[in-house]
Structures are given as structure tokens and as C-alpha cells.
Amino acid sequence: MSFSNYLETELLDHVFTNTAYTAPSTLYLALFTSNPADDNSGTEVTTSGTAYARQTVTFTVSGDTATTDAAVEFPTATANYGTVSHVGIYDASSAGNLIAYAALTTSKAIETGDVFRVPAGDLDITLD
Numbered sequence: 853m854s855f856s857n858y859l860e861t862e863l864l865d866h867v868f869t870n871t872a873y874t875a876p877s878t879l880y881l882a883l884f885t886s887n888p889a890d891d892n893s894g895t896e897v898t899t900s901g902t903a904y905a906r907q908t909v910t911f912t913v914s915g916d917t918a919t920t921d922a923a924v925e926f927p928t929a930t931a932n933y934g935t936v937s938h939v940g941i942y943d944a945s946s947a948g949n950l951i952a953y954a955a956l957t958t959s960k961a962i963e964t965g966d967v968f969r970v971p972a973g974d975l976d977i978t979l980d
Contacts, residue, residue, distance in 0.1 A: 876943035880906035884938035933962035
């Protein structure tokens with residue numbers, strides 16, 4: 853996963869200028885049909901008529917890697933989401949700041965009646 857411009861700036865300010873950064877108390881997983889990129893410019897799945905909503909996500913950290921510690925399941929699609937190609941992590945259930953993002957290994961078309969799931973341990977964030 854890549855960090856967003858927002859998080860990069862917050863971390864740099866925190867480490868190098870002693871500016872406080874408060875980590876979000878809850879993180880949310882979002883689905884995208886295009887690359888959100890560092891500047892959060894991608895296309896998130898629409899909430900209008902689809903039953904889509906960002907889902908809470910939690911991590912455990914070991915060494916230089918944060919890994920999802922529970923499965924994340926999105927609501928059953930009531931209309932097509934389109935082809936989900938990327939995921940993002942936000943600090944709010946709507947709007948908010950993009951924290952990190954990544955392309956899926958394999959894009960997935962989500963149609964009416966489908967459920968998008970991320971099994972526990974399938975989403976890693978690694979710092980090198």
C-alpha cells in the first residue's frame with residue numbers, strides 16, 4: 853500500500869517539526885473503480901442506490917507490517933458497483949482523509965447481489 857499525500861505530510865510534520873498527529877480512532881476500508889492516487893483523486897464506488905458503504909477495518913502490527921486482523925465484508929450490492937480495482941483506507945465513514953491505498957491483485961466486477969469480502973490477513977501495509 854502507498855501512503856496518501858495527507859498522511860505523508862502529517863508524518864513528516866510530526867517527526868521533523870514536532871507537530872502533533874493524532875491517529876484516527878477508527879479506520880474505514882473503501883472500494884474504488886479507479887486509482888485513488890496520493891491525492892485522493894480516484895473514483896470511489898457510489899453510495900447512491902448500491903447499498904455500498906465504507907466498512908471499519910482493524911489491524912495488528914508485527915515488525916514493519918500492519919495486517920488486517922478480521923474479515924471485512926461489504927453489504928450485498930443492490931446495484932452494480934462497477935469493476936473494483938483499488939482499495940483505500942480512510943479516517944472517516946464518509947468524506948474524511950485518505951490514509952493509504954493499493955491496487956487489488958485482481959480487479960473484480962461487483963454486480964447486483966454480489967458481496968465484496970476481504971478475508972482476515974489479506975490486506976497488508978508494509979514500511980521498508
